[in-house]
Amino acid sequence: xxxxxxxxxxxxxxxxxxxxNYFIHPISDGVPSIDPHMVEEIAEYILQIxxxxxxxxxxxxxxxxxxxxxxxxxxxGIPLTIVRKRPYFLEGEVxxxxxxxxxxxxxxxxxxxxxxxxxxxxxxxxxxGTLIALVKALKTMGVExxxxxxxxxxxxxxxxxxxxxxxxxxxxxxxxxxKGVEIKNVFGNE
Ligand SMILES: O=P(O)(O)OC[C@H]1O[C@H](OP(=O)(O)OP(=O)(O)O)[C@H](O)[C@@H]1O
Ligand SMILES: Nc1nc2[nH]cnc2c(=O)[nH]1
Numbered sequence: 285x286x287x288x289x290x291x292x293x294x295x296x297x298x299x300x301x302x303x304x305n306y307f308i309h310p311i312s313d314g315v316p317s318i319d320p321h322m323v324e325e326i327a328e329y330i331l332q333i334x335x336x337x338x339x340x341x342x343x344x345x346x347x348x349x350x351x352x353x354x355x356x357x358x359x360x361g362i363p364l365t366i367v368r369k370r371p372y373f374l375e376g377e378v379x380x381x382x383x384x385x386x387x388x389x390x391x392x393x394x395x396x397x398x399x400x401x402x403x404x405x406x407x408x409x410x411x412x413g414t415l416i417a418l419v420k421a422l423k424t425m426g427v428e429x430x431x432x433x434x435x436x437x438x439x440x441x442x443x444x445x446x447x448x449x450x451x452x453x454x455x456x457x458x459x460x461x462x463k464g465v466e467i468k469n470v471f472g473n474e
Contacts, residue, residue: 286329286470288322289456293436296465301386305460311435312348312407326435326455327355330405333453333471334431340401341365343422345391345414349406352435356405365395365402367418380421383413391418398426409434409452412444419448 289311296307310318311326330352342360344353345367357364371377371392378393391414396402402422409415415432422429429450434442437454445452457469 285472286325286455288319288325289435290467290470292319292322293456293458293465293467298460298462298464300462304385305462306386307438307458307460307465309436311352314348314351318351323351323355326352327359329455329471330356330433331359334403334433336360336362336403338401338430339403341396343367343396343402343404345404345406345418348408352407353405368392368394378421378425380417382417383411385411385413393418393421393425396422396425396427399428401428401430403431403433404429405433405435407434408436408438409442409445409454410438412441415450415452416444416448419445419450423448 293309296309298305298307339362341363342353342357343365344350346369350366353364369389369391372394374394380391382389382391419429432450432452434452434454437457438460442452442454453471455471456467459466459468
């Protein structure tokens with residue numbers, strides 16, 4: 285189960301971004317290269333744990349949510365909407381603030397309307413800052429969130445999402461230290 289993902293995570297290098305121990309992995313960074321068989325493994329797993337038939341749009345966040353979300357879109361024929369880091373100034377565009385353990389910036393939602401049913405798919409959840417801000421904005425817009433799925437979760441930041449009424453599905457939960465990456469849990473093995 286998720287063997288390619290687990291093996292590659294254990295072998296991830298860790299660098300410092302300020303005080304933050306940042307792991308580097310193909311799915312979350314695109315380097316050195318993304319194994320399409322790993323993306324396939326992940327997409328197939330996600331399709332087993334979510335009710336995709338009810339979904340109008342697969343929603344992801346630029347940049348590194350895109351490979352897995354796009355695989356899901358191709359497999360299902362369900363459209364993909366990308367929350368971008370740049371504005372388009374279109375009518376109805378919604379701006380929100382993103383804060384991670386190592387960066388701050390703005391995100392912009394376009395292409396969604398009240399009543400749309402989405403699943404959110406992202407590569408990593410760490411502090412939870414990005415997904416909390418996104419979930420709050422979507423709720424204000426009247427968008428229905430059917431599932432929040434992250435391929436990788438590090439630490440306990442995902443628990444913050446409970447505050448906005450969301451229990452994310454995290455495929456592999458890890459701990460990251462200067463020494464490297466350790467696997468803590470695989471979704472479905474709790
Ligand atoms: O839980 P958090 O602490 O908010 O961190 C998670 C976010 O960090 C990464 O995005 P990043 O902004 O680094 O962008 P990228 O996908 O372009 O690398 C990742 O794709 C998540 O969106
Ligand atoms: N690649 C990568 N993406 C992240 N997003 C949030 N934290 C991390 C991290 O440690 N590594």
